[in-house]
Amino acid sequence: MSGGSAGLSRRAVLGGAGAGLAVGAAGGAWGGRASAHAPADGVTLGAARVPFHAARQGGIVEPAQARVEWAAFDLLASTGRDGLAALLRGWSAAAARMAAGEPAAEGENQIALDAGPSSLTVTFGFGATLFDKAGLADRRPAALVELPAFPGDALDPARSGGDLWVQIGADDSLVAVHALRVLMRLATGLAAPRWLMSGFARTPGATPHPMTGRNLMGQVDGTNNPRPRDPDFDATVFAAGGDWMAGGSYAVLRRIRMLLEGWDTLPLDKQERIIGRRKSDGAPLSGGPDAVERTPVDLAATDGDGVLRIAPDAHVRVAAAASNGGAAMLRRGFSFHDGLLPDGSPDAGLLFAAYQADPARGFVPVQQRLSRGDGLSRYLRHEASALFAVPPGAPAGGYVGQQLLEG
Amino acid sequence: MSGGSAGLSRRAVLGGAGAGLAVGAAGGAWGGRASAHAPADGVTLGAARVPFHAARQGGIVEPAQARVEWAAFDLLASTGRDGLAALLRGWSAAAARMAAGEPAAEGENQIALDAGPSSLTVTFGFGATLFDKAGLADRRPAALVELPAFPGDALDPARSGGDLWVQIGADDSLVAVHALRVLMRLATGLAAPRWLMSGFARTPGATPHPMTGRNLMGQVDGTNNPRPRDPDFDATVFAAGGDWMAGGSYAVLRRIRMLLEGWDTLPLDKQERIIGRRKSDGAPLSGGPDAVERTPVDLAATDGDGVLRIAPDAHVRVAAAASNGGAAMLRRGFSFHDGLLPDGSPDAGLLFAAYQADPARGFVPVQQRLSRGDGLSRYLRHEASALFAVPPGAPAGGYVGQQLLEG
Numbered sequence: 001m002s003g004g005s006a007g008l009s010r011r012a013v014l015g016g017a018g019a020g021l022a023v024g025a026a027g028g029a030w031g032g033r034a035s036a037h038a039p040a041d042g043v044t045l046g047a048a049r050v051p052f053h054a055a056r057q058g059g060i061v062e063p064a065q066a067r068v069e070w071a072a073f074d075l076l077a078s079t080g081r082d083g084l085a086a087l088l089r090g091w092s093a094a095a096a097r098m099a100a101g102e103p104a105a106e107g108e109n110q111i112a113l114d115a116g117p118s119s120l121t122v123t124f125g126f127g128a129t130l131f132d133k134a135g136l137a138d139r140r141p142a143a144l145v146e147l148p149a150f151p152g153d154a155l156d157p158a159r160s161g162g163d164l165w166v167q168i169g170a171d172d173s174l175v176a177v178h179a180l181r182v183l184m185r186l187a188t189g190l191a192a193p194r195w196l197m198s199g200f201a202r203t204p205g206a207t208p209h210p211m212t213g214r215n216l217m218g219q220v221d222g223t224n225n226p227r228p229r230d231p232d233f234d235a236t237v238f239a240a241g242g243d244w245m246a247g248g249s250y251a252v253l254r255r256i257r258m259l260l261e262g263w264d265t266l267p268l269d270k271q272e273r274i275i276g277r278r279k280s281d282g283a284p285l286s287g288g289p290d291a292v293e294r295t296p297v298d299l300a301a302t303d304g305d306g307v308l309r310i311a312p313d314a315h316v317r318v319a320a321a322a323s324n325g326g327a328a329m330l331r332r333g334f335s336f337h338d339g340l341l342p343d344g345s346p347d348a349g350l351l352f353a354a355y356q357a358d359p360a361r362g363f364v365p366v367q368q369r370l371s372r373g374d375g376l377s378r379y380l381r382h383e384a385s386a387l388f389a390v391p392p393g394a395p396a397g398g399y400v401g402q403q404l405l406e407g
Numbered sequence: 408m409s410g411g412s413a414g415l416s417r418r419a420v421l422g423g424a425g426a427g428l429a430v431g432a433a434g435g436a437w438g439g440r441a442s443a444h445a446p447a448d449g450v451t452l453g454a455a456r457v458p459f460h461a462a463r464q465g466g467i468v469e470p471a472q473a474r475v476e477w478a479a480f481d482l483l484a485s486t487g488r489d490g491l492a493a494l495l496r497g498w499s500a501a502a503a504r505m506a507a508g509e510p511a512a513e514g515e516n517q518i519a520l521d522a523g524p525s526s527l528t529v530t531f532g533f534g535a536t537l538f539d540k541a542g543l544a545d546r547r548p549a550a551l552v553e554l555p556a557f558p559g560d561a562l563d564p565a566r567s568g569g570d571l572w573v574q575i576g577a578d579d580s581l582v583a584v585h586a587l588r589v590l591m592r593l594a595t596g597l598a599a600p601r602w603l604m605s606g607f608a609r610t611p612g613a614t615p616h617p618m619t620g621r622n623l624m625g626q627v628d629g630t631n632n633p634r635p636r637d638p639d640f641d642a643t644v645f646a647a648g649g650d651w652m653a654g655g656s657y658a659v660l661r662r663i664r665m666l667l668e669g670w671d672t673l674p675l676d677k678q679e680r681i682i683g684r685r686k687s688d689g690a691p692l693s694g695g696p697d698a699v700e701r702t703p704v705d706l707a708a709t710d711g712d713g714v715l716r717i718a719p720d721a722h723v724r725v726a727a728a729a730s731n732g733g734a735a736m737l738r739r740g741f742s743f744h745d746g747l748l749p750d751g752s753p754d755a756g757l758l759f760a761a762y763q764a765d766p767a768r769g770f771v772p773v774q775q776r777l778s779r780g781d782g783l784s785r786y787l788r789h790e791a792s793a794l795f796a797v798p799p800g801a802p803a804g805g806y807v808g809q810q811l812l813e814g
Contacts, residue, residue, distance in 0.1 A: 044613070110621070110686055114614045114618060115613040115614050116613065116614075171610055173610070174621065180744075181623075185671065196746040198745075200474070200580035201580075201581075202579060202581060203453075206453040207521045208453065214517070214520070214521065216588075218517040264592065344600060346588070
């Protein structure tokens with residue numbers, strides 16, 4: 001019908017003929033949680049796009065989009081290595097088209113027809129359990145091992161792990177949900193959905209200028225994130241070496257429910273003491289009234305009575321000790337609010353995601369410290385956990401995972 | 408602490424001193440589902456605001472925001488009429504402040520501190536069950552009766568009904584979720600949450616220009632919505648008469664799950680036949696290739712073989728017959744996607760909302776026809792239902808429901 005081709009040409013104009021804005025790692029902000037990223041003047045939010053084909057996968061260093069969908073899949077027994085390669089080829093091709101603002105050729109249901117890609121990114125990851133099932137046991141990276149148990153963990157296996165992970169981020173919810181439906185349909189007969197999670201961050205333009213975001217506790221969250229201009233940024237976030245994971249990263253995911261009813265009734269000064277930062281602007285409590293968010297934390301500072309300004313169990317102190325004061329990983333989390341639990345409390349919190357070159361030097365030692373000594377832990381429940389190897393990006397014509405499957 | 412007052416002054420600048428953009432019914436689009444509404448040049452999405460104090464409540468005629476939260480509450484037995492008045496006063500005061508971009512005085516957790524109101528609207532409604540509990544049985548409007556059962560209904564009582572309803576819409580999810588948390592805290596000890604639902608529509612700017620939105624089936628949805636310039640708009644949407652509901656409206660809510668796995672595998676021409684419109688642009692199938700979305704539907708048109716172009720059971724034909732060709736109600740729905748059901752199918756669809764002067768002349772006769780003759784019904788499941796009286800708006804200094812409680 002004529003309507004279909006009219007739709008195609010509209011997409012081609014938006015995605016290819018100059019109206020689109022490509023947002024690369026260099027142009028965007030650096031992925032502090034929920035930092036806002038207003039489109040440049042004259043470019044609509046919808047037209048902003050992140051090219052799928054690049055040295056690194058999207059959805060890692062770009063600012064957190066307004067909406068995220070996480071989906072984990074388990075490979076069907078019949079799929080094997082060839083089926084996995086077919087799935088990844090199909091997924092990459094569809095993701096590349098959708099990221100360019102073009103219809104996904106397969107399973108296109110026209111939901112996204114009118115909109116641009118809205119900064120859509122699609123990120124693929126491989127769980128440790130994938131490799132045996134796909135006949136690739138000898139190619140499993142040494143860094144991809146089960147995360148250790150941490151004190152206080154209350155993990156739901158049905159919402160943890162998975163052979164494959166897909167992260168879809170976009171600044172328009174319909175664009176994100178459409179992409180999820182397309183990728184789920186492409187998995188039919190090859191991989192079964194294991195769990196889905198949905199989260200959100202600031203809509204671009206909601207804040208007057210880009211800034212570090214807040215989590216649902218109201219705290220500024222992500223101040224100490226590494227920045228691409230930091231000299232050790234790549235070494236912190238991306239895997240080195242000459243194997244198929246070179247240029248990839250390891251994603252640790254945690255569904256962290258916040259005990260908001262208890263937290264919200266704490267007095268402000270108690271909340272700030274638990275974090276070690278001022279709630280209004282994120283400035284460290286060690287810095288006095290003139291401190292700003294990025295004022296360095298002074299763990300030795302005391303008040304007139306000799307009491308430490310940053311409490312012994314303050315979140316920032318324990319986190320700093322765990323990472324020797326540096327940034328161990330790139331956090332890129334989203335908030336979630338999934339309604340009420342049977343007891344009436346909110347099923348809400350943080351979809352925590354952290355990217356690092358090696359979890360054994362990133363998330364694992366930090367969480368080992370936090371789970372024991374962090375005063376904030378009393379208000380958090382880690383309910384789901386996963387670790388995925390996030391391969392490098394695919395060049396034009398290639399697909400994510402090609403180095404693993406054809407290397 | 409100093410941080411708090413700095414935050415207050417930032418809000419005052421955004422919300423009060425000219426940077427904010429007030430979006431009223433006259434200035435906005437008319438609330439077709441998910442019509443996009445990009446902020447005017449130089450006004451950030453966050454600064455756009457809808458005044459809370461007005462003759463009519465917000466969230467009815469304004470364009471659907473990017474995120475919506477629906478919450479139903481049941482009055483506690485101890486609350487009574489005075490407690491209800493206190494709750495509504497507190498809710499209105501907090502909603503007015505948040506809609507102006509100011510912190511809610513009570514329960515402020517600073518989540519929304521950095522953002523503007525992002526077109527926040529808060530809409531309050533009263534269920535039929537409220538009136539007995541609050542000692543107001545003699546003031547229950549005649550139009551506020553239980554909806555009849557419809558063929559095919561599969562309603563979950565736990566997600567239906569409720570004494571009180573709050574609708575929160577905003578173009579930033581954190582702003583919406585923050586407002587929900589504030590209002591839930593204010594209800595503590597007076598009303599208990601009954602159910603929550605969360606939905607989404609287009610983010611402003613996702614489409615290059617405002618247009619009628621698509622639902623998760625991919626269909627353009629909302630073409631025949633009444634428009635404020637229509638001569639009978641007010642009579643269709645808003646209650647007349649001299650009682651406390653004059654200028655209010657009646658909201659019918661339905662959680663309509665879409666059987667997307669079946670729908671998405673239908674060929675395009677079959678989908679279009681079921682709806683009676685072209686999927687790409689919403690043009691009626693009776694109009695030929697040059698038809699556009701708003702070309703009038705010609706129910707008598709036939710093709711060369713004498714076959715009706717709009718099938719006997721097409722959605723547009725059955726809907727038109729039920730409303731005598733006119734618009735019976737103002738629809739303002741949102742999409743939802745809440746993950747997967749135990750059978751692996753998506754728990755996704757439409758949070759349908761329709762506003763009308765009288766449900767007996769709006770939703771009820773339309774749904775009686777649709778539930779029997781609409782070919783689309785095979786792909787829909789009505790899982791929850793509610794009807795709320797939405798009182799008129801509150802003048803400055805007043806609160807929503809004041810005419811009922813103090814009249």
